[in-house]
Amino acid sequence: MSEQMTAKVDVDLAQPSILSRRSPWRYLMLLAGLAVLVMLPYWIYPPVAMDILCWGLFAISVDLLLGFTGLLSFGHAAFWGGSAYCTGLIAITWGVPFPVAVIGGSVFAMLIAWPIGWLSVRRTGIYFAMVTLAFAQMIYFIANQLRDLTGGENGLQGIPRTFFGIDAVENDSFYFYYAGAVLIVIGIAIAWQVVNSPFGRVLTAVRDNPARARALGYDVEVFKIKAFVISAGLAGLAGGVFAISHGFASLQELAWTTSGKVVLITVLGGIGTLWGGLVGAGVVVTLEDYLSSSGFEGIGLITGGIFVVIVLLFRHGIWGTARNALRRFVLDRRRATRD
Amino acid sequence: MHEEVPALTATPLLETRSLTKEFRGFRAVSGVDLAVERGTIHALVGPNGAGKTTLFNLLTGFLTPTSGTVHFDGHDITGKAPEQIAPLGIARSFQITSLFEAMTLQEHLELALASPTGLANQWWRSVARLSRFRKRSLELLDQVGLADRAGAPASSLAYGQKRALELAIAMALDPKLLLLDEPTAGMGLEDVDRTIGLVKSLSAGRTVVFVDHNMHVVGSLADRVTVLQSGQVLAEGPYDQVRADERVITAYLGAVHE
Numbered sequence: 001m002s003e004q005m006t007a008k009v010d011v012d013l014a015q016p017s018i019l020s021r022r023s024p025w026r027y028l029m030l031l032a033g034l035a036v037l038v039m040l041p042y043w044i045y046p047p048v049a050m051d052i053l054c055w056g057l058f059a060i061s062v063d064l065l066l067g068f069t070g071l072l073s074f075g076h077a078a079f080w081g082g083s084a085y086c087t088g089l090i091a092i093t094w095g096v097p098f099p100v101a102v103i104g105g106s107v108f109a110m111l112i113a114w115p116i117g118w119l120s121v122r123r124t125g126i127y128f129a130m131v132t133l134a135f136a137q138m139i140y141f142i143a144n145q146l147r148d149l150t151g152g153e154n155g156l157q158g159i160p161r162t163f164f165g166i167d168a169v170e171n172d173s174f175y176f177y178y179a180g181a182v183l184i185v186i187g188i189a190i191a192w193q194v195v196n197s198p199f200g201r202v203l204t205a206v207r208d209n210p211a212r213a214r215a216l217g218y219d220v221e222v223f224k225i226k227a228f229v230i231s232a233g234l235a236g237l238a239g240g241v242f243a244i245s246h247g248f249a250s251l252q253e254l255a256w257t258t259s260g261k262v263v264l265i266t267v268l269g270g271i272g273t274l275w276g277g278l279v280g281a282g283v284v285v286t287l288e289d290y291l292s293s294s295g296f297e298g299i300g301l302i303t304g305g306i307f308v309v310i311v312l313l314f315r316h317g318i319w320g321t322a323r324n325a326l327r328r329f330v331l332d333r334r335r336a337t338r339d
Numbered sequence: 340m341h342e343e344v345p346a347l348t349a350t351p352l353l354e355t356r357s358l359t360k361e362f363r364g365f366r367a368v369s370g371v372d373l374a375v376e377r378g379t380i381h382a383l384v385g386p387n388g389a390g391k392t393t394l395f396n397l398l399t400g401f402l403t404p405t406s407g408t409v410h411f412d413g414h415d416i417t418g419k420a421p422e423q424i425a426p427l428g429i430a431r432s433f434q435i436t437s438l439f440e441a442m443t444l445q446e447h448l449e450l451a452l453a454s455p456t457g458l459a460n461q462w463w464r465s466v467a468r469l470s471r472f473r474k475r476s477l478e479l480l481d482q483v484g485l486a487d488r489a490g491a492p493a494s495s496l497a498y499g500q501k502r503a504l505e506l507a508i509a510m511a512l513d514p515k516l517l518l519l520d521e522p523t524a525g526m527g528l529e530d531v532d533r534t535i536g537l538v539k540s541l542s543a544g545r546t547v548v549f550v551d552h553n554m555h556v557v558g559s560l561a562d563r564v565t566v567l568q569s570g571q572v573l574a575e576g577p578y579d580q581v582r583a584d585e586r587v588i589t590a591y592l593g594a595v596h597e
């Protein structure tokens with residue numbers, strides 16, 4: 001029997017949210033989230049706040065594939081890093097306002113994602129992960145070879161933060177955060193819309209039962225490729241803002257460890273929860289920042305340790321576990337009031 | 340070529356010619372000529388391993404034939420993909436109940452009904468757009484007696500109800516040909532009789548091909564019966580004639596006493 005027919009994803013997803021689509025609690029939580037977004041650079045060093053948002057959107061892009069389409073990409077660094085370089089080159093060469101450069105980088109990520117997706121979606125599970133990893137490594141080596149363009153191991157230095165001549169945004173990372181956050185929020189909104197669209201419904205159908213989806217007339221491969229390209233575009237958006245924020249793009253952005261880190265963040269936040277990516281990024285980025293500023297050497301040891309603990313104790317990640325707990329609480333209370 | 344000739348109503352809706360599927364030298368389906376007439380209920384029976392499910396998978400594109408052809412309603416569908424065959428008007432159920440466990444019944448049917456509309460490609464629209472199929476979904480659920488469970492997740496259904504949902508999903512595609520793979524497998528007597536009634540009522544104006552081991556089901560539903568053994572057609576004809584066929588009796592008894 002063909003692989004497409006039987007392949008299912010063995011991901012244990014959190015229960016669906018107990019809140020209805022139009023529940024007032026949803027709007028309240030959204031408001032609370034926005035408040036945190038606005039206050040973040042007051043609480044922590046603004047470039048770190050920007051990093052959290054970038055990694056958060058990056059993790060959301062991975063979750064769109066892993067949690068909602070059932071594809072574990074282990075090569076998303078290609079899109080994050082590819083866009084980082086492309087964004088940087090556009091900003092350096094043409095001196096356009098940075099959102100234009102970031103969108104250019106994001107489009108570039110989607111352009112390279114199309115052939116990669118087309119070749120990868122024929123495989124599922126671990127094979128899909130390996131194919132995407134192989135392509136990402138290929139792009140890593142290409143970037144390393146094109147020294148004249150990418151700066152090789154030195155990275156691409158001196159990416160300007162051009163923003164319509166508004167001095168505060170161009171030179172103060174506190175104000176830049178808000179300009180960058182707008183792009184990230186647009187990215188999150190796109191991800192949310194995709195998940196909550198008829199298209200997103202088909203993606204979950206493809207995830208849960210590809211054979212049944214095909215028998216209903218849905219071309220599973222086409223849906224997977226589209227999801228892959230959208231996801232790459234979002235990863236590119238995040239990577240572009242990241243490059244502008246730091247003022248440089250390095251080979252680290254394309255390295256397989258970056259692909260691994262974003263998967264870790266996604267799992268930590270909760271697969272198939274979308275918002276979990278932001279929570280996971282918040283934990284991992286602040287922790288890394290705290291540990292590196294304390295001069296501690298074994299950052300990987302700590303983040304790895306936390307990862308192991310969370311995955312073992314809270315299989316559905318931070319957001320997924322919280323959502324399950326809320327669900328149980330509400331259901332228990334409903335049962336209690338009925339009795 | 341035959342394909343260019345417009346389909347006459349006199350030609351069979353589904354026709355296979357010397358259809359063969361080999362798996363590493365093992366012939367699961369071997370030179371099967373099958374003709375399913377329009378408006379009939381056609382049963383495929385045979386001992387385990389006779390090639391019934393393989394044949395289903397060949398007809399719906401889940402497997403590609405090694406040789407031979409499949410024609411459906413004037414189209415050559417040999418070697419086409421499931422998602423190309425389904426829109427032509429073939430809907431199938433699966434032997435092992437095959438649902439989207441996390442979705443509600445309503446969502447299953449909305450997804451099936453949205454399939455030919457292209458709405459599913461629109462990622463910029465709200466999922467609430469699917470509610471335009473609500474009325475039709477409820478009608479279909481009502482037909483199979485599941486209207487009161489419309490908002491429940493599929494995973495909460497009892498086994499017999501899941502099979503009924505499978506039928507409703509297949510019907511949502513408004514197929515010319517309905518392929519049912521063991522619609523009564525694993526059911527208790529009561530559910531079997533309910534399913535027989537259901538298939539009867541759903542088959543009005545349609546063509547149905549089904550696989551079943553239960554001779555009671557075959558006898559109550561089928562206009563024609565094709566008996567498969569070791570991937571080949573052993574006998575074909577009306578139920579009573581086939582049941583009396585010496586070779587069929589031997590095949591079945593032989594299979595039982597092995």
